[in-house]
Amino acid sequence: MPQTSDTFSKPLLKWFKQHGRHDLPWQHPREPYRVWLSEIMLQQTQVATVIPYFERFIAEFKNIKALAAASEDEVLHLWTGLGYYARARNLHKAAQTMVEQHGGHFPQNYEDILALPGIGPSTAAAILAQAFDQPHAILDGNVKRVLTRYHAISGWPGEKKIENQLWEIARQHTPDHSAADYTQAIMDLGATVCSRNKPACDTCPLQSNCMANNQGNPGDYPTPKKRSALPIKQTTMLILQNRRGEVLLQQRPAQGIWGKLWSLPEINEADETAEQISQQRFGCKVVSSSKLDPFRHTFSHFHLDIQPLICKVSTHTQSVMDSDSLVWYKCEPNNSKASQYKRGLPGPVKKLLDNLLETTT
Ligand code: SF4
Incomplete structure (x- = not known):
């Protein structure tokens, strides 16, 4: 491949000056904690979705030390609805590691950053480039799309051979100056053009030298991953609501989907009834029940068809409060103000509780 700064990084940087995004909240100020947080939130998530989450998070946890000192529940609470919750747990652990090993400061070299939980090679490079203006190549989804099209590279970019080839090209394109702007420029080009x-x-x-454009087939790149249809699973979620209007939430185990989030009890209606489970597990007597509209939630590896079942219950509160993994949760608009309500909820559970709140107010 010929050396390309005249045909790649220079026109890209020129374009960025005029058309790039310069007003994203993490760019002002563009300091390591904010850049790191934005990079983690932007994995698998669009900028427009991330912005309000970013602003709430920064308002609550102003720096690495504040984040490290928070409880995991408080962190997950602010992540509720953003998905891929391992990102939040790793963010929290990484903040604690930085307090223990780096005096609460962000490390400034690649190996130390890469050693932090939840940070891969591209994210480490993006942080160094954007926060410290160090020239490191990045290779996120947007960049892979630009490079596979520009060089007409066939093959799924997740395949090791293709990925290595893309890293090599990404390094060759990265200029040794203007690292922060170049990194933002190539991400912006992939996201907006x-x-x-x-x-x-x-x-x-990049049009005049883009091979896919010259061939007239940008849509053929990047080659998608071969996938079979996602399997479908079913569950019934119990919304057990006591006389005070509170809903029973149960903390999920650390391993598996929605690890450590607070969710609704689930049953398999083919094997058990809401009445049996409520009585046996939670000491609640079901007074009345009705089904709500079912809906589908899709994970990366399966669909989950959810049948919500709302049950009004009478209960001995003590029997539930005896367990650390159960709580009566009050749905109210300002529930984030009281610490006992600062809990991370899976997106579908948040949706159900928000709907419940709407219908009862
Ligand atoms: S010319 Fe088209 S396909 Fe090529 S990099 Fe630009 S937008 Fe992508």
């Missing part, structure tokens, strides 16, 4: 479904090649600064 070289988009997944409708690349706007006519406005792209």
Whole structure:
């Protein structure tokens, strides 16, 4: 591949000056804690979705030390609805590691950053480039899309051979100056011009040398992963509501989906009834019950069809409060103000509780 700064990084940086994103909340100030938080939140998630989460998170945890001192529940609470909760748990652990090993400061070299929980090679490089202006190549989803199109590289980018090839190309394109701007520029180009479904090649600064554009087939890149249809699982979620309007939540085990989040009890209606489970597990007597509309939640590896079943119950509160993994949760608009309500909830559970709140207020 010929050396490409004239045809790649220079036009890209010029384009960025005029058309790049310069007003994202983590760019002002562009300091390591904020850059790190944004990079983690932006994994698998769009900028528009991330912005309000980022602002709430930064308002609550102003720096690494504040995040390290928080409880895991408080961190998961602020992540509720953003998905991929391992990101939040790793963020919390990484903050604690930085307090223990780096005096509460962000390390400034690649190996130390890569050693932190939840940070891979591309994220470590993006932090160094954006927060410390160090020239490191990045290779996130947007960059992979731009590079596979620009060089017409076939093969799924998750395949080791293709990924190594892309890393090599990404390094060759990365200039040894303007690291922060170049990193933001290539991410912006992938997000706003070289988009997944409708690349706007006519406005792209790389158009004249882009092989996919010249071949007329940008949509063929990157090669998608071969996948079979996702399996479908079913569950019934019990919304056990006591006379005070509170709903019973149960903390999930650390391993598996929604690890350590507070969720609704689930039953398999083919084997057990809500009445049996409520009585046996939670000491609640079901007074009345009705089914709500079912809906589907899709994970990366399966669909989950959820049948919500709301049950009004009478209960001996003590029997439930005896367990650390059960809580009566009050659904109220300002529930984040009281510490006992600062709990991480899976997205579908949050949706059900929000709907419940709407119908009862
Ligand atoms: S010319 Fe089109 S396909 Fe090529 S990098 Fe630009 S937007 Fe992507």
